[in-house]
Amino acid sequence: MSAIELPAAPHSGVDRSSSLCGALRELARQPRVWVGGTILLVAMLLAVFAPWIAPHDPLDQDLLHMLAPPAWAPDGSASYPLGTDGLGRCVLSRAIFGARVALTVAIAAAWGSMLLGSTLALLGGYFGGLVDRLISYVVDLWMSFPPVVLSLILLVGLGTGIDKVVLAVVLVDWTRFCRVVRADVLVTRRRDFVLAAQLIGFSHWRTMLREVLPAVVPLMITLFSIEMGIAIVVEATLSFIGLSVPPQITTWGQMLADARNDMQSAVWVLLTPVACIIVTVLACNLLGDGVRIALDPRLRQRVA
Amino acid sequence: MLQVISAIVVRRLLLAVPTLLLLSLVVFFVLRILPADPLGMLLPASATPADAAALRQQLGFDKPIPQQFLIWLWAAINGNLGISLNFRQPVSQLMMAALPATLELSFAGLILALLISIPGGVLAFVLYQRKREAAADLTVALMQSIPSFLWSLLLIAAFGVLWPVLPFSGRAGPEVALPGLTGFALVDLLLTGQFRGLVSVASHLVLPALALALGFAPLVIRVLRSSLIEAAGEPYVEVARLRGLSESRILWRHMLKNAALPTITMIGVQFGFLFGAALLVEMIFGYPGIGNLMVQAVKGNDLPLIQGIALIFCVLMLAITVIIDVLYAVLNPRMRNL
Numbered sequence: 001m002s003a004i005e006l007p008a009a010p011h012s013g014v015d016r017s018s019s020l021c022g023a024l025r026e027l028a029r030q031p032r033v034w035v036g037g038t039i040l041l042v043a044m045l046l047a048v049f050a051p052w053i054a055p056h057d058p059l060d061q062d063l064l065h066m067l068a069p070p071a072w073a074p075d076g077s078a079s080y081p082l083g084t085d086g087l088g089r090c091v092l093s094r095a096i097f098g099a100r101v102a103l104t105v106a107i108a109a110a111w112g113s114m115l116l117g118s119t120l121a122l123l124g125g126y127f128g129g130l131v132d133r134l135i136s137y138v139v140d141l142w143m144s145f146p147p148v149v150l151s152l153i154l155l156v157g158l159g160t161g162i163d164k165v166v167l168a169v170v171l172v173d174w175t176r177f178c179r180v181v182r183a184d185v186l187v188t189r190r191r192d193f194v195l196a197a198q199l200i201g202f203s204h205w206r207t208m209l210r211e212v213l214p215a216v217v218p219l220m221i222t223l224f225s226i227e228m229g230i231a232i233v234v235e236a237t238l239s240f241i242g243l244s245v246p247p248q249i250t251t252w253g254q255m256l257a258d259a260r261n262d263m264q265s266a267v268w269v270l271l272t273p274v275a276c277i278i279v280t281v282l283a284c285n286l287l288g289d290g291v292r293i294a295l296d297p298r299l300r301q302r303v304a
Numbered sequence: 305m306l307q308v309i310s311a312i313v314v315r316r317l318l319l320a321v322p323t324l325l326l327l328s329l330v331v332f333f334v335l336r337i338l339p340a341d342p343l344g345m346l347l348p349a350s351a352t353p354a355d356a357a358a359l360r361q362q363l364g365f366d367k368p369i370p371q372q373f374l375i376w377l378w379a380a381i382n383g384n385l386g387i388s389l390n391f392r393q394p395v396s397q398l399m400m401a402a403l404p405a406t407l408e409l410s411f412a413g414l415i416l417a418l419l420i421s422i423p424g425g426v427l428a429f430v431l432y433q434r435k436r437e438a439a440a441d442l443t444v445a446l447m448q449s450i451p452s453f454l455w456s457l458l459l460i461a462a463f464g465v466l467w468p469v470l471p472f473s474g475r476a477g478p479e480v481a482l483p484g485l486t487g488f489a490l491v492d493l494l495l496t497g498q499f500r501g502l503v504s505v506a507s508h509l510v511l512p513a514l515a516l517a518l519g520f521a522p523l524v525i526r527v528l529r530s531s532l533i534e535a536a537g538e539p540y541v542e543v544a545r546l547r548g549l550s551e552s553r554i555l556w557r558h559m560l561k562n563a564a565l566p567t568i569t570m571i572g573v574q575f576g577f578l579f580g581a582a583l584l585v586e587m588i589f590g591y592p593g594i595g596n597l598m599v600q601a602v603k604g605n606d607l608p609l610i611q612g613i614a615l616i617f618c619v620l621m622l623a624i625t626v627i628i629d630v631l632y633a634v635l636n637p638r639m640r641n642l
Contacts, residue, residue, distance in 0.1 A: 141326055143573075144621045145614075148580030152602050153614060157334040233451045237584060240453065241599060260457060260588070267461045274454055282449035289445065 023218070023295055032290030036225070039283035047099040054093035055079065058250040062088035067266040082272050085255070086262040091272050098252040098273065101245060102232045102280060105166055109231035110224045112170035117177025118220055124178075125185025126208050135178065142175045151234060155243050165244050169231050176230075177223055181216055188215045218295035222288045229284030236277050252276050305634070312629045320622045324615070328380070331614045332373045335607050363389075376611070385615070386608035390600070395612035398597060403616065404487030405475060406593035410582050412509055413516030414571075421521040425528025425567075426555065432533060444522050444529075452519030452581035456588040459511045472511050473590045477504040512589045519581050520574070527570040531563035538562070565636055572628030576621055 027033050046053060068084040069076045070091075076083065082091040124132035142150070154168040188194060189212060197207045238244040239253030247254070255273035262269055360366045364375060379386065385395035428440040450458075464472040475489060476482060480501040485492045490509075493502040535541065536559065544554045583595030590596070594613060601609035 141323060141330075143576070144323055144618060144625075145327065146576035146580040146583070146617055146621065148583055149598065149614065149617050152583075152598065153331055153334055153610060156602050156605065156610060157337050229449065237451070237453060240584075241587070241603075243602065256454075256457060263457075263461060263465055267465055270457055270461055274458065277454060278446075278449050281451075282446055285445050285449055289441075 026294040027291065030290040030294045032286040033294065034290075036283040036285070036287030036290060039279060040287065043099050043280055043283070044103055046096050047103045050096045050100055054090070054096045055081070056090035056093040058089065058094045058097040059248060060089060062090075064088070067262060067269065069266075069268065083266075083268065085258050085269050086266075087258075091255070091269060094250045094255055095252070095272050095276050097250040098255060098276065099280075101162060101239075101249060101251045102235060102276075104162060105169065105235040106228040106231045106280075106284070108166045109169035109173070109234075110227040112166060113173040113227055114177055114220055114224050116170060117174035118181045118216075120174070121178045121181035121185055122208055122213065122216075125182040126189055126204070126212060132182075136182070139175045139178050142172075143179075147172050148234075148237065151238070152243070155238065160243055160245065162245055162249070165235055165238055166231075168238075169234050172234075173227060173230065176227065177220070180223060181219060184216045184219050185212055188212050191215070218291065221295075222292040225284050225288035225291060229281040229288070232277065232281055232284070236273075308633050309630050312633060313626055316622070316626045316629060323622065324618055325377075327618050328377065328611070328615055329373065331611055332376065333369065335610060336369050336372070380615070385612040388601070388609040389606045390604040391606075391609070395608050398609065399594060399612055399616055401487070402592060402594040402597045405489070405591060406579075406582060406586065406595060408488050408490060409509065409512055409516065409586065409591060409593055410578055412513035413520065413578065413582065413585075416513050416517035417520040417524060420517055421524035421528060422560075424521060424525045425532065425563075426560070428525055428529040429532040429536075430555075432529065433536070444525055447518070447522040448526075450519070452515050453584040453588060455515040455518045456512065456585050459515050460588070463511060470511050471504075471508050475505065475508055475592055476501065477508070480504045508591075512585045512591055515585050515589075516578065516581055520578055523574055523577070524567060524571065528563055528567050531566045532559055534566075535559040535562045565632065568628060568631055568635070572624055575624045579617060579620065 062084060065077065065080065065084050066088040067086055068080050068088075070083045071078050071081045073083075080090050080092070082095065085091055085094070120135050124135035151168045151172045154171055155164060158164040158167060194207060194211050197211045202211070235244060235251065236253035236256065239251040240257050241253075242257065244253060245251055252273045256270070259266075259270040259273065357366070364372060367375070376386065383396065385399075387393065388395050388398055391398055428437070428444065431437050431440040460472045463470045471477065480493075480498075482489050482501075482505075483492045483496050483498075485495060489505045490502065493499075493505060532555075541554060541559060544558055545551075549558075579595070582593065583598055585591070586593040586595040587599045594616060597609070598613045600606070601613060
């Protein structure tokens, strides 16, 4: 080690790892991140290990115990902790299995829209000019349509199935990423370290991926998390209407539709799927908010 | 003033033409990659392939897609959006009957949302100033996690089933005959002075409008709160304080006025969200609006109807943009001299 310190490159390895550590420290300080992350983790574990955790098969009908109340009610039965629905199916098991579809759609759709939207945002924001104008025009065009209406139309064209639902969400919601990330890229592109990289003679490709992209990643994580919540709601909506998946696959939206039919005789059946959706979406929103506050220096100061 | 407004309207309308064209084109092609055959439901079980071909030809589905689009476009420009496959009625007639109901519901939902979110946003801001924002933040985050269609189900469970005080199906009781003047039930009944009918329609409107409002309010609360925080740092607030104005007067008379502009912009941008939410709310409450029509059309692969409703939603969204632009120009003194 020489006595003279060399000036560090704009993004040397040391600098980056220490800023990553700092970012993780900030994240760990956010209660929102902890709460949201924990709930999502538990939901994912439940979804993955559903066949071992759920007390019953979600499709098994016990016609002797239709609309049984939850276990803590006076005439509840311990074998159906959250009661049964109108066909005598275990509500708890259906809720656990429903998490599979919800989280699959959430994660896949959020990845898809993030990849599509952010790629276009990087290209448009970095190169500007005609590319940018074209991409922005398509975004504006897309946004002049109510998202639910667009996804309904897409599903009519694509047909039903989990993969189709994911595709529909991606094709509708990429604009959300594109618009917000593009604005961030436009700001980042004018920052000194990007200019420095261009002056050193980095290729556009390298500047875009190694200098601009890392600067907008925190924003992308925030949007990813919020998008997961949106995708869960969209999936529940579509399966509530009966357009998402075939009936042998259990979803929260389907449970809502069933519960709606039995509402006059048993209101509590409604509560489980409602609670599942609210808690999971809340977790996504809290995680997204937490990441945003932790990684956005301006917000951090304001909240502190 | 009038000049500014007309300039905005003209510019927006010119921009709207290519937008509408392109969107209709996108919708048309998406609907034509359909895996299911929309004719399936129209034919009796005993139909022969020749019958199917004849019907296909009669409806124009045998022509190449670009040609089909041009035929549809020409008819649409002339005000003919085709015949619904399931209802066997002109699409435009079906939509004209349903549109006022949707507008009435959306407008009522928006008003209720503002009644909830303006005090809510101010409260969130005051709590923020007193460093007690944690509870407010959590409440807003929770509200934001409950979409309108869940509110609909919860409100029906609470006020329709457990404590049955409000009706939750349709637009009016069976005893009420809606006079078809404007299609806006509240306006029509008020004009004809039928107060019993008015009460029935209003009570049918409460739950769906509330569901819509509760889903929309947290968005407004959030933007209002952050606009107020922004406004709090502006010099005019300090000046007002030095002049000796009371804090509440500064907040309600000055800061709120300035925070209104970004809030209005946000409401305009999010109107699509409101229409989307209205679609499900209408379906759940059996409310005879355009969203309910859309759900039925989608379930029955009713292509002409879907295409027509898509067009109506685009037109509505464009109209909202114009209204918001004009409102912005009227309210923002900096725009007046342009």
